[in-house]
Amino acid sequence: MQMIKLYDLAGRDETVRFSPFCWRTRLALAHKGLPVETVPWRFTEKDVIAFSGQGLVPVLVDGGRVISDSWAIARYLDDTYADLPRLFANEQARALTAFVNDWTDTVLNPAVRQIILPDIVPLLHDKDRAYFIASREKRFGLKMNAYKEKRDSFLAQASTCLAPLRLVLARQAYLGGGQPSYADHVAMSAFIWSKICSPVRLWSVGDPLAIWFERMFSAHESVMRGARFQW
Amino acid sequence: MQMIKLYDLAGRDETVRFSPFCWRTRLALAHKGLPVETVPWRFTEKDVIAFSGQGLVPVLVDGGRVISDSWAIARYLDDTYADLPRLFANEQARALTAFVNDWTDTVLNPAVRQIILPDIVPLLHDKDRAYFIASREKRFGLKMNAYKEKRDSFLAQASTCLAPLRLVLARQAYLGGGQPSYADHVAMSAFIWSKICSPVRLWSVGDPLAIWFERMFSAHESVMRGARFQW
Numbered sequence: 001m002q003m004i005k006l007y008d009l010a011g012r013d014e015t016v017r018f019s020p021f022c023w024r025t026r027l028a029l030a031h032k033g034l035p036v037e038t039v040p041w042r043f044t045e046k047d048v049i050a051f052s053g054q055g056l057v058p059v060l061v062d063g064g065r066v067i068s069d070s071w072a073i074a075r076y077l078d079d080t081y082a083d084l085p086r087l088f089a090n091e092q093a094r095a096l097t098a099f100v101n102d103w104t105d106t107v108l109n110p111a112v113r114q115i116i117l118p119d120i121v122p123l124l125h126d127k128d129r130a131y132f133i134a135s136r137e138k139r140f141g142l143k144m145n146a147y148k149e150k151r152d153s154f155l156a157q158a159s160t161c162l163a164p165l166r167l168v169l170a171r172q173a174y175l176g177g178g179q180p181s182y183a184d185h186v187a188m189s190a191f192i193w194s195k196i197c198s199p200v201r202l203w204s205v206g207d208p209l210a211i212w213f214e215r216m217f218s219a220h221e222s223v224m225r226g227a228r229f230q231w
Numbered sequence: 232m233q234m235i236k237l238y239d240l241a242g243r244d245e246t247v248r249f250s251p252f253c254w255r256t257r258l259a260l261a262h263k264g265l266p267v268e269t270v271p272w273r274f275t276e277k278d279v280i281a282f283s284g285q286g287l288v289p290v291l292v293d294g295g296r297v298i299s300d301s302w303a304i305a306r307y308l309d310d311t312y313a314d315l316p317r318l319f320a321n322e323q324a325r326a327l328t329a330f331v332n333d334w335t336d337t338v339l340n341p342a343v344r345q346i347i348l349p350d351i352v353p354l355l356h357d358k359d360r361a362y363f364i365a366s367r368e369k370r371f372g373l374k375m376n377a378y379k380e381k382r383d384s385f386l387a388q389a390s391t392c393l394a395p396l397r398l399v400l401a402r403q404a405y406l407g408g409g410q411p412s413y414a415d416h417v418a419m420s421a422f423i424w425s426k427i428c429s430p431v432r433l434w435s436v437g438d439p440l441a442i443w444f445e446r447m448f449s450a451h452e453s454v455m456r457g458a459r460f461q462w
Binding site for chain 2: 090094097099103172174181
């Protein structure tokens with residue numbers, strides 16, 4: 001059987017893998033104990049993943065199957081490898097995880113992104129830089145050099161957004177309860193992204209988020225060891 | 232066996248029951264098919280529930296047991312009446328519901344509250360009004376007459392907060408998946424509160440939230456029929 005292959009966003013240095021969506025998949029694969037061969041991919045290499053019918057990573061290739069979109073990949077992995085440790089304990093847990101996934105996409109990731117966006121630019125491959133700056137300035141309506149001036153207010157906004165996550169993780173070890181679940185992978189991927197791309201710290205020692213992050217790191221040490229954190 | 236008793240916040244008109252926290256419990260009881268006798272209670276009747284060791288409703292009395300705090304009550308009901316329809320399908324689902332509960336407490340309820348707060352005042356029992364105004368002005372730092380002027384910006388903020396809920400409910404019938412779960416009760420209670428207290432609409436026809444709300448209403452019709460909605 002061929003090893004699962006994952007097209008994974010990379011920086012100029014191909015060991016810098018910073019996409020939060022790809023990290024969801026990498027954590028999910030580690031959770032299930034599935035080995036994976038990652039293929040470094042850059043934003044402008046749309047032709048390389050054209051076989052997937054769209055232009056974004058993660059793209060997972062498993063034998064003859066091609067799956068894109070991190071949520072579709074998580075469902076595919078849990079359905080296909082049902083005997084390996086589950087990402088979703090049952091249907092209700094999967095439905096509730098969909099809320100965590102949508103909250104991360106619409107609240108947590110945007111809050112983190114506005115803090116770290118300018119710090120991503122120097123990490124990019126030369127051929128990606130102009131594309132990245134132009135597409136992000138257009139999408140988010142803010143010039144790349146305006147982000148750092150607003151960082152204090154962005155940090156305050158992030159702190160407000162993080163309130164429900166902090167509260168729940170002060171009372172339980174993981175979003176999934178006593179064990180990590182895909183909801184934890186999704187939320188953690190935002191912080192991995194942040195720690196790889198930017199030196200700006202999002203928590204202090206003793207923060208429930210810091211303690212949870214350390215637990216998650218230990219529980220996924222094989223894959224986490226390769227992360228290139230700045231803090 | 233004695234019927235379960237619930238101390239439930241009431242307005243001047245004792246049929247107006249508007250506490251979002253009490254509604255979580257009422258929906259949970261309806262979900263489990265447990266009959267309940269509600270006792271109308273006003274904010275200033277702290278002495279009436281002093282036996283619970285604290286001063287907030289819901290307070291549930293089940294035989295010799297007294298439980299306060301809506302989350303503790305939900306856990307108690309699901310553990311004690313484990314053979315009746317479950318609020319939490321398993322431990323992971325309960326842990327993920329805790330996130331929905333904390334998100335509702337820290338994001339959804341505050342977003343709704345700043346829209347509806349001044350409309351609550353005329354519904355209150357005379358003896359509660361001065362207490363309510365003084366305690367809320369102190370807690371939230373805004374004079375009661377300043378809320379309506381800011382309503383447009385509060386509505387815009389609420390729309391942003393509701394984004395993840397809208398997204399997920401556009402794809403699945405309930406937060407819990409194919410069937411309502413306690414996560415649905417928690418989120419719905421914020422909107423019941425809004426619809427009872429204020430004429431300000433939070434959605435238009437065809438909104439995924441509107442469709443989900445109607446589904447939830449039908450699924451809990453016995454208890455919902457008594458709600459006194461303004462829209």
